[in-house]
Amino acid sequence: MKKAWILVLAGSLVACGQPSDTPAGGDASTPAAIEHETLEAQVPESEPIASPYEVAESAPDDTDYAALAGYPDTWYVSYGWPGEYPSGFVVLEQGVTLNGRARPNPDAPANVACTLPQYANYQIWNRQRVERDSLEFIVASKIEPVTMLVDANIETPGDEGMQVLNLKAGDVLSYLRYLGEGFAIFGVNGQEYTINEAELRDISSMSAVSLEEDQWVEVACIGGTRAWLLYDDAIAHDDIVPSPIVGFGEASDIYPDEVDKVRAEGLELEAFQNGSFDEGPNE
Structure with missing residues (x-):
């Protein structure tokens, strides 16, 4: 998939904090503008973390995620999202706002209003987005x-x-x-x-064994606040879908002309994850 880049907004737009509606020139094939005034324009590409083992082992040493999350002792909290192809989610429209939390615990109040940038792909292999927004992925099992x-x-x-x-x-x-x-x-x-x-x-x-897990990501919201979002809450929004599977270790923000395709694929993937496909009559 093409790599998204940052469109530097005109001074008047930056001053009022509003993103442009279309990329420069209005060409849908141009990489999407990212609605986040704190992002920098030039961020070098970095190698993706391709292995779930590397992800789990890359946890920052200075953060006790179990203490931060505050789950009961019957749960195990650790860094990184699981799976050969870890889950993620994509924001398809402008102005998408979720009720996030100050800490990654379902019992914490969901009172942090968090507007997300359009076209952003919150997937652990999207290293440019991870590094720009200092994303943190954890799972409670x-x-x-x-x-x-x-x-x-x-x-x-x-x-x-x-x-x-x-x-x-x-x-x-x-x-x-x-x-x-x-x-x-x-x-x-x-x-x-x-x-x-x-x-x-x-x-x-x-x-x-019946696996029960909560996947959390700490994101940078438009306006400068930060919030923890639960994956299941995120994809429940009409304008957010599961991240497309492109290739092993590959992910990036999407382009404007990919929205319809990503929406269709995301809804299909979500139906598969929920086991809601019609398997047809038994033979």
């Missing part, structure tokens, strides 16, 4: 117990290569969060390990 049904030796990557966990029937692991590509973080005797779910599926209660 409800901890689920996984009980071993048989004795088993399970391989897991460690700092010095692969290591083996000697698990016994009756041992209880804690499913902490999904990473991607079938791997998840499990708690075992107070330590965290990355384990392939497939290794546990037939020898534990893994198949009965």
Whole structure:
């Protein structure tokens, strides 16, 4: 997908804080103007984070996201959104305003009015948007117990290569969060390990686990405020849809002439995520 760039607004528009309606020259193929007066015009491109493991490991050292979110101890809060192709959302129209929160917790009041820039794609691979707006992505996952049904030796990557966990029937692991590509973080005797779910599926209660998670992103709102937005709240807005899947590790803000296409694809993806496709009659 084409890379979006910043259209520098005329002095009079900057003074009144209003974005231009169309890119320079009115050409729909021109990259979209971004409605955020604090963004700078020249931001160098950076390499995308392509792996869910790299994302989870890239958490800033100076932020305790679990303390910030304030979820109960039965939840695990960590950095980055899960999945081989992490979720995201795109703002299709001007003036889209969401009720965000001052902290990433569903019990916190949704009283931070946050207007988002049109054409912005809030996806962790959209590195230009991430860096310009200092976006923070976290996920809160409800901890689920996984009980071993048989004795088993399970391989897991460690700092010095692969290591083996000697698990016994009756041992209880804690499913902490999904990473991607079938791997998840499990708690075992107070330590965290990355384990392939497939290794546990037939020898534990893994198949009965029902994943419950909240995906949060802290965004820069037009006007300078910041707010935490819940993914499910964002895509519930009529003019916001799930981010298009372009390619592995690829994402950018969209262009004006892509709105209709992105809307159609986003609604289709949302229907798929909600399991609302008509699968047809049973054979």
